[in-house]
Amino acid sequence: MQHAWLLAALLASGLAYAQPAPLxxxxxxxxxxxxxxxxxxxxxxxxxxASPTTLVLLPGGDGYPRLDAQGCARRLKGNWLVRSLSLFQAAGFGTALVDAPTGWQGEDGLAGYRVDPRHAQDLGRVIADVRVRTRGAVWVMGTSRGAISAVNAASRLVGDAAPDGIVLSSSVVSGQVGARKPWVAHSVFDLPLENIRQHVLVVGHAADACIRSPASLMARITERTQGAREQVVTVTGGPGGAHLSSVDACEGRSPHGFLDQEAEVAAGIERFVRGARY
Incomplete structure (x- = not known):
């Protein structure tokens, strides 16, 4: 009888047919x-x-996650920043996952636009918009080719459009000079790193077998930056990547993307962004 009474009450209120909010x-x-x-x-x-901080997230590859109407990535789902959105949000960070602008959504996505001053201006608009929304700190985090975009923004922007700090993970530090597509030669070193005076965290994986992002070259980034606070971190462990092909080694589901260590790396990034060591 008690169950029948409860069902009748729910039906009367309409709650029995209430639909969950869309994810x-x-x-x-x-x-x-x-x-x-x-x-x-x-x-x-x-x-x-009380001190809100937002992470502006710049995935690698072609930089075109192709957001749907719910803000979910339809592409680049294997990218470690896309996979780790919930980890950063659970840590209390705001997140701003950036799509490729119209005009740069073709086969190569952002391609050579990653080193273009106009790309920095575009990212500055995102940073400034987030700053208005939160009145808090804004950091830019780029992974793989996204690190090129993050350096572009941090080295060229000023005022409210400039990030408070940057996190570079699995940074492209070695380009392919003479490639059929000229933009394949680009790396973070094609940008004025010496202009960067914000906080700088550089993270890579010792087992990253991607020819574009060897962890052994990470320290060269902070040799040129003038960051207020800097740290270079080499992650170890995980499933390893010696068995991967040269192409797969540069994909997200590998040491290049901190496979099976996403929570560990996200926690270290949180510590650094909050003012401590990784």
Whole structure:
């Protein structure tokens, strides 16, 4: 009888047929970018802290996650930053997953645009917009080719458009000179690293077999930056990557993308961003 009474009450109130809210990855924010183009990012605000901090996330590869209407990535799902969104959000960070602007959504995505000053300006618009929303700190985190974009932003932007710090993971530090596509030669060293005076964290994996991001070259980044606080971290452990092909070694589900160590690396990044050592 008690169950029948409860069901009747639920039916009367309409709660028995209430539908759960649709799952979303973030609010899709659209900004004007370069003339004739727009730029979108998926926004989740920071939580549970008096000092809000947001991470602007720049995935690698072609830099085109192709956000859907719910702010979820339809592409680059294996990228470690995309896979780790919930980890950063659980740590209280706001997240802004940046899509490729219109005009750079073709076969090669961002391609050589990653080193273009206009790309830095586009990212500056995202940073400034997030700053207005939160009145808090904004860090830029780029992985693999996304690290080139992060360095572009940090080395060229000023004022409210400039990030408070950068996190570079599995950075492309070795380009292929003479490649059929010129942008394949680009690395973080093609940008004015000496202009960077924000906080700088550089993270790589000792077992990263990607020819573009050997951990042995990471320290050369901070040899040129002038960061207020800097640290270079080499992650060890995990499943290893000696068995991977040269192509797969540069994909996200490998040591290049901290496979099976996402929580460990995200926790270290949180410590550094909050002001401690990794």
């Amino acid at each position: 979303t990855c973030g609010e899709v924010v659209t900004l004007d970018a370069q003339p004739g183009t727009t730029l979108r990012y998926a926004w989740q605000p920071p939580t549970g802290t």
